[in-house]
Amino acid sequence: MNNSLAHHVVLSDEVATALSESRPVVALETTIVVQGLPAPINLEVARDCDQAVRDSGSVPATIGVLNGSVVVGLSASELEELASPQRKAAKLSSRDLGIALAVATDGATTVAGTIAVAHHVGIDVMATGGLGGVHRGAAQSFDESADLTTLSRTPVLVVASGVKSILDIGATLERLDSLGVPIVGFRTTRFPGFYRASSGFDLDWSVDDATQAALAFLNHRLFSPTGMLIANPVPEDRQLDAQTHDHALESALALSNHLGVTGKEVTPVLLAEFARFTAGESVQVNRDLVVSNAALAGDIAQAFTKVRP
Numbered sequence: 462m463n464n465s466l467a468h469h470v471v472l473s474d475e476v477a478t479a480l481s482e483s484r485p486v487v488a489l490e491t492t493i494v495v496q497g498l499p500a501p502i503n504l505e506v507a508r509d510c511d512q513a514v515r516d517s518g519s520v521p522a523t524i525g526v527l528n529g530s531v532v533v534g535l536s537a538s539e540l541e542e543l544a545s546p547q548r549k550a551a552k553l554s555s556r557d558l559g560i561a562l563a564v565a566t567d568g569a570t571t572v573a574g575t576i577a578v579a580h581h582v583g584i585d586v587m588a589t590g591g592l593g594g595v596h597r598g599a600a601q602s603f604d605e606s607a608d609l610t611t612l613s614r615t616p617v618l619v620v621a622s623g624v625k626s627i628l629d630i631g632a633t634l635e636r637l638d639s640l641g642v643p644i645v646g647f648r649t650t651r652f653p654g655f656y657r658a659s660s661g662f663d664l665d666w667s668v669d670d671a672t673q674a675a676l677a678f679l680n681h682r683l684f685s686p687t688g689m690l691i692a693n694p695v696p697e698d699r700q701l702d703a704q705t706h707d708h709a710l711e712s713a714l715a716l717s718n719h720l721g722v723t724g725k726e727v728t729p730v731l732l733a734e735f736a737r738f739t740a741g742e743s744v745q746v747n748r749d750l751v752v753s754n755a756a757l758a759g760d761i762a763q764a765f766t767k768v769r770p
């Protein structure tokens with residue numbers, strides 16, 4: 462039996478061909494599909510993200526672990542299988558990948574897990590909804606997403622609508638600063654607040670278009686080994702109303718406290734309570750923002766192929 466890691470990383474024909482021809486490829490994660498959004502809209506969102514990347518002229522590479530193999534470029538039916546509740550797919554961060562392969566399990570990859578795989582196979586752009594970050598109360602719980610530390614050592618550009626608004630946003634921005642991960646607003650100097658266009662925090666930098674974003678990251682890589690966050694706000698006419706947002710957040714935090722959830726469970730429980738409290742409105746906003754991020758990531762991947770020396 463071949464036990465090498467390469468044996469466990471399977472590229473779809475489409476992704477393998479695109480990479481070998483240096484065509485633009487965008488990595489897409491699967492935790493948002495399997496643990497982050499309710500069925501059946503989760504698979505619709507995945508399909509829309511896939512299409513948004515294609516519409517921008519890039520090739521989507523949805524990443525997940527099926528039967529102990531990392532698949533880069535999951536087909537629609539493979540993704541459906543991974544998301545089926547009977548499979549009980551695990552939530553895989555970067556630290557979980559090697560073990561998931563060794564014990565031949567199924568798993569969806571977080572941003573951290575996805576960029577670790579993307580970098581391994583030579584993809585340098587990914588899209589998600591909201592990056593993980595420092596949770597409220599982290600001074601006691603120490604709950605800080607490994608998305609941050611993984612992004613600090615993995616040179617992949619991540620397009621996200623900031624970090625999820627369930628988090629301690631100020632603390633997350635400070636951690637990204639300490640970790641040396643640049644945050645660049647896309648046509649904004651306000652840090653997006655996931656369900657809200659602005660979190661109320663300002664950014665030092667913004668870019669005007671996909672070419673500038675690609676140039677910023679290529680140049681960044683001359684001086685630093687970290688990834689970069691391109692912060693793309695949800696359009697203001699699609700965001701959650703401020704009051705609805707704040708009430709949903711209150712309810713979500715109270716529920717998670719009441720249930721005493723910790724670790725990997727925290728983010729899915731908070732997002733699910735947002736969906737329940739807003740009667741699905743938060744899910745629509747999540748859908749709009751992640752599809753728009755996939756489109757922008759596709760544009761940036763295209764721009765890379767033009768500005769790369």
Ligand code: PSU
Nearest residue numbers: 492493497571572590591593606725728
């Ligand atoms: N963006 C979304 N929904 C999600 C996520 C991102 O719109 O569910 C996922 C990503 O996979 C991210 C993860 O890496 O949430 C963060 O989980 P944690 O806080 O446990 O690190």
Ligand code: MN
Nearest residue numbers: 604605606724
């Ligand atoms: Mn956590």
